Amino acid sequence: MTTTNRVKTGIAELDEMLSGGFLERDAVIVAGAEGTGKTTLGLQYVVNGATRYGENGIYVTFEELPDQIYRDAKSFGWDLRSLEDQDKLRVVCTSPKLVLASHEGVHLLDSFIQEVHARRIVIDSLSHVAMFLSTEAFRQEAYRLIMYLKTKRLSSLLLAESSQSAGFTGPIAEGGAGFLADAIVLLKPVEIDSAMRNALAILKQRGSDYDKRLREYTITASHGITIAGQFKGYDSIMSGSARKTITDEILGSWTRSMGESKGASKPRVRLRP
Amino acid sequence: MSSENEILLQRLLSSDIKTELLALFHENPGLVDTTSGVALRIGMTGTEVEGDVRDFVELGLLTKRTLGEGKTEVVQLNRSRDREIQASLAKYFRGLKK
Numbered sequence: 001m002t003t004t005n006r007v008k009t010g011i012a013e014l015d016e017m018l019s020g021g022f023l024e025r026d027a028v029i030v031a032g033a034e035g036t037g038k039t040t041l042g043l044q045y046v047v048n049g050a051t052r053y054g055e056n057g058i059y060v061t062f063e064e065l066p067d068q069i070y071r072d073a074k075s076f077g078w079d080l081r082s083l084e085d086q087d088k089l090r091v092v093c094t095s096p097k098l099v100l101a102s103h104e105g106v107h108l109l110d111s112f113i114q115e116v117h118a119r120r121i122v123i124d125s126l127s128h129v130a131m132f133l134s135t136e137a138f139r140q141e142a143y144r145l146i147m148y149l150k151t152k153r154l155s156s157l158l159l160a161e162s163s164q165s166a167g168f169t170g171p172i173a174e175g176g177a178g179f180l181a182d183a184i185v186l187l188k189p190v191e192i193d194s195a196m197r198n199a200l201a202i203l204k205q206r207g208s209d210y211d212k213r214l215r216e217y218t219i220t221a222s223h224g225i226t227i228a229g230q231f232k233g234y235d236s237i238m239s240g241s242a243r244k245t246i247t248d249e250i251l252g253s254w255t256r257s258m259g260e261s262k263g264a265s266k267p268r269v270r271l272r273p
Numbered sequence: 274m275s276s277e278n279e280i281l282l283q284r285l286l287s288s289d290i291k292t293e294l295l296a297l298f299h300e301n302p303g304l305v306d307t308t309s310g311v312a313l314r315i316g317m318t319g320t321e322v323e324g325d326v327r328d329f330v331e332l333g334l335l336t337k338r339t340l341g342e343g344k345t346e347v348v349q350l351n352r353s354r355d356r357e358i359q360a361s362l363a364k365y366f367r368g369l370k371k
Contacts (some may be wrong), residue, residue, distance in 0.1 A: 101341030
């Protein structure tokens with residue numbers, strides 16, 4: 001029997017949902033709208049890899065100058081500069097065109113991978129790569145990028161913008177990246193009882209069991225992303241407008257209310273708060 | 274030794290653009306970009322910065338690499354050379370204090 005090594009995110013509940021973690025060398029898409037915590041999840045993945053599992057990493061950003069990433073990470077208590085000084089991490093800031101370019105077999109990321117003996121990588125984001133290319137060219141380049149990362153024995157998180165209202169859609173999905181990815185994690189803001197909350201779902205994980213239930217998560221300065229329980233008592237959460245589930249408890253409450261209303265003018269239906 | 278460091282210091286800080294470039298690469302040590310891309314990040318044009326970038330490449334502070342079929346030239350901070358320069362200058366400054 002062969003055993004496959006798991007790449008733990010270090011977020012205990014997420015690793016549990018993934019049956020122990022992502023599979024080694026898998027390319028994982030983390031899709032979500034702006035502000036859902038994709039960057040936080042990516043940073044947590046490389047920081048935990050370097051500090052807890054002996055798996056050094058690279059964080060590639062097209063979006064921000066790294067000094068902003070260093071500052072944001074510090075707010076979670078993650079000292080990226082110290083990890084860089086220890087040769088456990090590299091934060092690379094460049095443009096998508098340059099990351100895709102290679103010359104005589106030499107790739108921009110090669111030297112960084114060698115410097116820290118990287119095992120993990122985060123690409124922030126695939127959406128920036130898509131912006132430079134037609135859908136067809138994106139499909140080809142995304143495939144080339146994923147295969148390059150696999151060849152280098154890297155377990156990768158590829159962050160992708162996804163619209164708030166929809167699930168995993170847009171140029172990344174149309175370009176077939178979802179098909180190329182080994183796993184997809186969706187981060188989604190949802191409105192429940194007039195408040196915004198965050199939902200996480202694993203849409204796919206090739207070659208492994210995974211928890212298909214939707215889970216709530218929070219982002220705190222002390223822990224980064226923490227996954228809480230399920231959204232009990234609600235359904236249609238992914239539609240963006242959750243409804244209370246008609247449970248036996250609620251039905252019982254209705255029945256009692258209706259019985260009482262026969263004798264007096266009371267509200268016919270009372271929903272539990 | 275000290276005159277070498279004085280020359281080095283003068284060369285590092287001989288223009289405002291060089292000061293901006295040093296700050297940029299120290300705050301973002303993982304920056305890899307074309308000369309034009311680097312210039313853009315400090316609000317300038319490639320033509321304005323190319324002389325100073327070339328000088329930093331000659332000093333070994335920046336490394337130049339060629340990428341892609343279009344043979345795009347990119348520059349990045351040479352971390353080990355940077356550490357070397359900083360250590361040498363720190364020693365020089367300590368000597369001045371005495």
